[in-house]
Amino acid sequence: MNAWLVRIALDLRQRSCNNDLRDVVALHRRVMSLVPNDLGDHARHRGGVLFRLDHSRTGPTLLAQSCIPPHLTRLPDGYGEVAIRDIGPLLKALxxxxxxxxxxxxxxxxxxxxxxxxxxxxxxxxxxxxxxxxxxxxxxxxxxxxxxxxxxxxxxxxxxxxxxxxxxxxxxxxxxxxxxxxxxxxxxxxxxxxxxxxxxxxxxxx
The missing domain is CATH 3.30.70.1210 (Crispr-associated protein; domain 2)
Known part of the structure; x- marks a missing residue:
């Protein structure tokens, strides 16, 4: 049982971040870019892709989860501070x-x-x-x-x-x-x- 959670503290100085924040469809496409392009129909479901924006005083944080190792190099340069975690051990421990x-x-x-x-x-x-x-x-x-x-x-x-x-x-x-x-x-x-x-x-x- 494998899954990965990516946490991105978005850099609001970047145009790409602001464009994504203004349009959830663009943000969806950005998150989907982290998984392979050849998943076919129902790619989000097949890749186990989910995401959420957390809002705080320090700015927005994008959380993205997938059942496929994410390709973080597909993010634009400077998009944000990125951390990734394998949540498989947590799932097994429940x-x-x-x-x-x-x-x-x-x-x-x-x-x-x-x-x-x-x-x-x-x-x-x-x-x-x-x-x-x-x-x-x-x-x-x-x-x-x-x-x-x-x-x-x-x-x-x-x-x-x-x-x-x-x-x-x-x-x-x-x-x-x-x-x-x-x-x-x-x-x-x-x-x-x-x-x-x-x-x-x-x-x-x-």
Missing amino acids: EPGMRVRYRIAANASKRVAVGDAAGKVVPLLGTAAEDWWHRKAHTSGLDLRTLTVQPEPAAVGRIKDVRHSITRFDGTAVITNADDVRTAILTGIGRGKSFGCGLLNLAPER
Whole structure:
């Protein structure tokens, strides 16, 4: 079971970074450039590619995960400060009863079943978003113990018409089913996985 997590502290002096940050479709293409070009149809799924933008006072950080060793030389010169980690050992170490810290930026949403908006996917906010994450965490093998919720900037595409609301969930949880957790980490959770949603990160709580 192999997977790699790349962390890039983006250099906002670089035009390439700013162009990618303005358009999530361009950012998706940048992340996909890290895996081989010959993956065929459903390349993101075959490569196990997920990503997330973390925002902090020190600037944006791009996290990109793949099941194929990433080709970091394909990043533009000066794109950012890069660190890579093999998370295979972490995946293997997960076991029921383990207490972990988690973070996920997800597209908490639902498809409307009735009314004028029937068939449309709408974002969930407030307690509805919290309830969504509780349900998703439960089916992903996590028993949530603490939770903080933070709305994030929406993923907006300018090359193509893309818009996904994003909510960040942080906290602690206890693993109830390690196989379900591993699947959630490797495949992501919820909608919008091609555009910066659904990447779940865990770390053992010390």
